[in-house]
Amino acid sequence: MSDIPMQRLTEFAEPNANDLALFRSLFGPEERISRRRDIRTQGDPVQEIFLLSSGWAVSCFDSRGGERQILKLHTPGDVLGAPSLAMETAAETLVAMTEVTIRAMPLSAIGRIFKEAPSLAASLFISAQQERIFLMERLASLGRMPAIKRLAALLLHVHDRLVHIGRERGVVEWPLTQADLADILGLTNVHVNRIMRSLDQQGFIKRKGSTVILSDLVALRRLSGVPQRKWIHGPDWLAQIAL
């Protein structure tokens, strides 16, 4: 049984040992789900949220036409399915983009956290606000940016999240197809291909098989137009809860 990734929880504050132990105890056993399988489908009853232990997944809306609009790309350590806590049946479909392992946390556990571990609850709350900022960045990206900037912004976002969970800086092992990328960026696979080659030829990135090397992080960040953000850590109002 592998460890439970806690980066999401420790990003904004250092939880005490009791809270950490409680949090760990609330997750179910590790489940393995294979590529392209739904973890949870839009319309399913909301009975739990998920922690992505390994692999990549996405959240998407299914439209009547059968197409899927990808809303968020999830990497290890992410919490999946939380937005649907506001609904009776799931608003989004969660799909494994690689083979993934997940752990489920039942709704009753969330209630316990708010009741028994207010500091933990506040961390989850802040994490939800951070997710809103990520969505806002994607929105600004899709709203006004040309394709090449959208791609740059997405590559950087994923890169930064992977660095945050301890992966090597400047290198991203990229398991998605160009068609997947297109769904995320609101483009076509054909155009993603052209843009990706363009980024490559201009020296922003290099590709070797499924590995993407971000050769010039500074230039790429300037191109993307997205600032590097400084998240809070241990703010007074959160520390005060524990007293």
Place this chain on the structure above:
Amino acid sequence: MSDIPMQRLTEFAEPNANDLALFRSLFGPEERISRRRDIRTQGDPVQEIFLLSSGWAVSCFDSRGGERQILKLHTPGDVLGAPSLAMETAAETLVAMTEVTIRAMPLSAIGRIFKEAPSLAASLFISAQQERIFLMERLASLGRMPAIKRLAALLLHVHDRLVHIGRERGVVEWPLTQADLADILGLTNVHVNRIMRSLDQQGFIKRKGSTVILSDLVALRRLSGVPQRKWIHGPDWLAQIAL
């Protein structure tokens, strides 16, 4: 001193009298801010969140070029500025689009809510998840939808929120210019104009001065591609917190 709008808080559960009283007591006095004025500017230190008592406002990112990408349109009862709780300095600029009245809640008050009123805290948490779904809807809209569907989806979203706070069904008093709308939809004012006239001519809406009448809500909703959502109210896991 006018009343504090509580729709955001009572949408997902009925708070008890104590919690309600606590919540009310944590807001500062009513402040009036005139049209086109910043309520808080990107980069400002995050010292509070705001409750929009009356008027319309937006959240936006300022980009280096000086342009602003609008991320969220806020109507009375909305909480403003919460995403920046994850940051030391505000990620988004809050702008009054009409004359507005707001009340501020300091960060320390949020700490008190998590410590002393876990049910309230959970309601705020669910509200944040709901906001994520709203953002996801906008993202799906900008990603793949043609302009006319984007406009339909936005009109309906705002309409539904206004109905939720007790406004008349089918009629929206619309204080934004077409250029504002364009910023929200990721279009130009010119194109918004054409699309709006097209919606009018096709019988989806009628315009009288600054009033928009949604003459055929069903057809408009079908056009928009966005389902009407059923939000939770009083889920077990939330009720359990109060016990």
Place this chain on the structure above:
DNA sequence: CGAGTGCTTGATGGCAATCAAACACCGTGG
């Protein structure tokens, strides 16, 4: 009355979609 703001309409151009087809890679099976 002139300036400012917002709405409307027309002409032109560009970014990305669409359509179409090759090419590379890989596991399978004849």
Place this chain on the structure above:
DNA sequence: CCACGGTGTTTGATTGCCATCAAGCACTCG
């Protein structure tokens, strides 16, 4: 061993939605 289908990448030709540029119109206000 190579033929084969399946998946993913690459390239070219054409089309279309929406941006851009430009200008006229309506209304308000000092």
